[in-house]
Amino acid sequence: MTGGELEHPRVEELDVGPVLLALADGNRRRVVAELAERPDEERLCASFDLPVSKSSRTRHWRVLREAGLVYQRDAGNGLYMRLRKEDLERRFPGLIQAVVAADQGRG
Amino acid sequence: MTGGELEHPRVEELDVGPVLLALADGNRRRVVAELAERPDEERLCASFDLPVSKSSRTRHWRVLREAGLVYQRDAGNGLYMRLRKEDLERRFPGLIQAVVAADQGRG
Numbered sequence: 382m383t384g385g386e387l388e389h390p391r392v393e394e395l396d397v398g399p400v401l402l403a404l405a406d407g408n409r410r411r412v413v414a415e416l417a418e419r420p421d422e423e424r425l426c427a428s429f430d431l432p433v434s435k436s437s438r439t440r441h442w443r444v445l446r447e448a449g450l451v452y453q454r455d456a457g458n459g460l461y462m463r464l465r466k467e468d469l470e471r472r473f474p475g476l477i478q479a480v481v482a483a484d485q486g487r488g
Numbered sequence: 489m490t491g492g493e494l495e496h497p498r499v500e501e502l503d504v505g506p507v508l509l510a511l512a513d514g515n516r517r518r519v520v521a522e523l524a525e526r527p528d529e530e531r532l533c534a535s536f537d538l539p540v541s542k543s544s545r546t547r548h549w550r551v552l553r554e555a556g557l558v559y560q561r562d563a564g565n566g567l568y569m570r571l572r573k574e575d576l577e578r579r580f581p582g583l584i585q586a587v588v589a590a591d592q593g594r595g
Contacts, residue, residue, distance in 0.1 A: 481506070
């Protein structure tokens with residue numbers, strides 16, 4: 382690993398169990414839903430408005446990253462995140478879309 | 489409640505969080521996948537071959553039932569289960585299909 386790089390599972394290593402566990406949490410689902418709106422963009426982690434403590438935020442990022450839902454990058458001036466859209470779609474076709482839609486249908 | 493009836497959430501009460509949490513477990517996912525193969529049939533709970541203790545099985549049935557994934561019925565001669573296919577499809581279109589396919593794609 383070079384500076385700024387965090388560990389991420391490879392696409393072949395992605396497992397639906399940890400992905401579903403990560404998505405079972407409403408705050409993490411919200412982050413994934415917001416990232417899914419602009420899947421080709423990186424977003425500053427600090428820009429997510431979650432009603433949780435700093436340590437909880439850090440834990441949420443780690444859970445999302447270790448499940449393979451997001452790529453996270455330390456750019457020096459802050460942590461950035463983007464959805465692993467292609468990897469997720471390749472391994473779990475339709476899953477992220479269905480999960481995001483499930484929440485949107487609640488309103 | 490009359491005899492043999494267990495408590496189940498109503499379709500309007502189904503929430504994607506508990507559903508994803510229930511599906512995050514491989515044994516429970518396997519049960520849902522097997523039920524999804526014949527969604528209109530009730531199946532004897534004892535007929536599922538899970539590598540877990542009896543108390544774990546009971547817990548898995550409860551988690552599935554309370555999340556709203558299955559209807560469970562005590563028929564006197566045993567507990568029966570069926571997938572709440574229509575309810576799940578109405579509230580979370582495509583979700584169960586995507587989760588079942590995600591596991592099948594592993595092989």
